[in-house]
Structures are given as structure tokens and as C-alpha cells.
Amino acid sequence: MSFNPASPVPVLQVENVTKSYGNIKALNQVSLSLNKGEFVALLGLNGAGKSTLFQLLSGLFVTDAGRIIIGGHDISLSAIPALAGMGIVFQQPTLDLSMSVLANLRFHARLHGMGSATQSRIQTELARLGLSEQARTTCVKLSGGNRRKVELARALLHEPNLLLMDEATVGLDPASRKGLVDYVHQLCINRGMGVLWATHLVDEVESAHRVVILHKGKILATGTPEDLLQLTGQTRLAEAFLHLTSQQAVLI
Numbered sequence: 149m150s151f152n153p154a155s156p157v158p159v160l161q162v163e164n165v166t167k168s169y170g171n172i173k174a175l176n177q178v179s180l181s182l183n184k185g186e187f188v189a190l191l192g193l194n195g196a197g198k199s200t201l202f203q204l205l206s207g208l209f210v211t212d213a214g215r216i217i218i219g220g221h222d223i224s225l226s227a228i229p230a231l232a233g234m235g236i237v238f239q240q241p242t243l244d245l246s247m248s249v250l251a252n253l254r255f256h257a258r259l260h261g262m263g264s265a266t267q268s269r270i271q272t273e274l275a276r277l278g279l280s281e282q283a284r285t286t287c288v289k290l291s292g293g294n295r296r297k298v299e300l301a302r303a304l305l306h307e308p309n310l311l312l313m314d315e316a317t318v319g320l321d322p323a324s325r326k327g328l329v330d331y332v333h334q335l336c337i338n339r340g341m342g343v344l345w346a347t348h349l350v351d352e353v354e355s356a357h358r359v360v361i362l363h364k365g366k367i368l369a370t371g372t373p374e375d376l377l378q379l380t381g382q383t384r385l386a387e388a389f390l391h392l393t394s395q396q397a398v399l400i
């Protein structure tokens with residue numbers, strides 16, 4: 149089955165979101181939206197505010213101002229249905245390394261109240277990621293790349309409409325990074341899932357449908373990779389990114 153992008157359906161709307169830590173404004177009036185089947189890259193240097201945005205999206209923190217709507221549900225009013233439609237892979241590993249792959253996935257399935265569908269969903273996701281043979285392996289024995297794949301399988305288990313990837317390739321070698329980006333791209337195409345992929349690595353965003361450049365808590369620019377090249381007059385995305393973040397002009 150392949151997704152038809154003809155009629156976009158927003159799976160995520162971020163409206164004028166502001167968040168401060170004391171005097172530090174980590175996010176300043178940030179707005180973005182993401183449609184079904186769209187791969188949107190959130191590109192920003194260290195300290196841009198990417199993790200802060202993800203913490204707000206995953207309900208760990210609340211906004212100082214603005215609204216976050218996931219699958220039509222305002223997270224501040226209806227957190228449970230909002231979060232139920234979302235999967236997330238955090239920058240920091242969150243598997244219980246003392247448990248098996250299966251036990252980690254079953255724990256997540258119980259949290260989502262998946263019931264009798266659990267076993268077949270686990271088998272499907274592990275098979276897709278080439279991890280069926282590792283199902284009973286204790287996670288501490290897995291390579292870094294395979295641990296990330298288990299985290300991705302866990303994030304996909306309850307079939308979310310929105311997948312958040314927060315610098316999910318940290319610690320992976322270049323081939324594994326590319327493998328993960330390509331796999332998630334296919335998920336967008338095949339399942340019509342929306343993906344927000346945060347990174348500071350430009351090579352991970354070259355195939356994104358849209359790139360949002362976040363810098364010092366503000367969105368500097370948004371558009372297709374081609375739009376950003378045109379906007380900056382550069383020939384490579386890495387140069388366009390450097391150009392935008394060094395100029396800091398508001399170019400939306």
C-alpha cells in the first residue's frame with residue numbers, strides 16, 4: 149500500500165509555542181505543522197531547542213505559551229488520546245538493558261493497552277527490522293545499532309500516526325545512520341505516518357519532504373531542501389544551513 153499525499157491531514161500542529169528555563173528562552177513563538185505521510189526534518193545546532201520541543205511534544209514538560217495539537221487533540225486538554233497516537237525515539241537510550249527485547253516490547257504494549265494484538269505486532273515489527281532472531285536476547289548484549297532498532301520497533305508497536313525521532317542516530321556508524329533514515333522514510337511512504345526527525349546532521353535531512361531550521365529557539369526558515377538552496381543561493385544544503393544560522397535572518 150502506498151500513501152497518497154493528495155489530501156494532507158495534519159498529524160501535528162505546533163502553534164506559537166514558547167518555553168523558557170529561567171532567563172533562557174529555549175523556544176520562542178515556534179509554529180510548525182506536519183501532515184500524514186510527511187517526513188519533516190528539524191535541523192538545528194546544539195542548543196537550538198530541538199530536545200525542548202520534543203519534551204513538550206511528549207508531554208514531559210508543558211508550554212509557557214502556545215498550543216500543541218496531536219491528531220486533533222490539544223495535549224494540554226486531552227493528553228491521553230494525543231499521546232496514544234504518537235511514537236517516540238529519544239536521544240538518550242531508554243531500553244531496560246537487563247530485560248530481553250521481547251520483555252521491553254511487551255512492557256510498552258501493556259502501557260498502550262494493546263491486549264491480544266501484542267504478540268503479532270511484536271513479531272511483525274521485529275521481522276521488518278531484521279531482529280526476529282534477537283527477540284529473546286537480553287538488550288545489554290545487542291550492538292548500539294540494534295538497540296536503536298529495538299527502540300524504533302517499540303515506538304512503532306502501537307501503530308502511531310506520528311513518529312518523533314530525537315537525534316535518534318546518535319552513536320551509530322554512517323551506514324547504520326543511513327539505514328535508519330531510509331527505513332523511516334519508507335514508513336512514511338508505506339504507512340502514511342508523519343515523521344518529525346530532529347538532527348544537527350545535514351546529510352540526514354537531504355531526502356526530507358520539508359526542512360525546518362531551528363536556531364536559538366526560533367524558526368529561521370522552512371521549506372523543501374530545494375527551497376532552502378534557492379533562498380540562500382547555495383548549491384549544497386550544508387552551506388545553506390551554515391548561511392542561515394550565521395545570518396540568523398528571519399526568512400520564512
Ligand SMILES: Nc1ncnc2c1ncn2[C@@H]1O[C@H](COP(=O)(O)OP(=O)(O)OP(=O)(O)O)[C@@H](O)[C@H]1O
Nearest residue numbers: 169172174192193194195196197198199200201348
Ligand atoms: N533543564 C534545563 N535547564 C536550563 N536550561 C536548559 C535546560 N534544558 C535545555 N536548556 C537550555 O535550553 C536551550 C535549548 O536546549 P535544547 O537541549 O532544547 O537544545 P537542542 O537543540 O536539543 O540541543 P542539542 O542538539 O545539544 O541536544 C539551550 O540554551 C540549553 O542550554
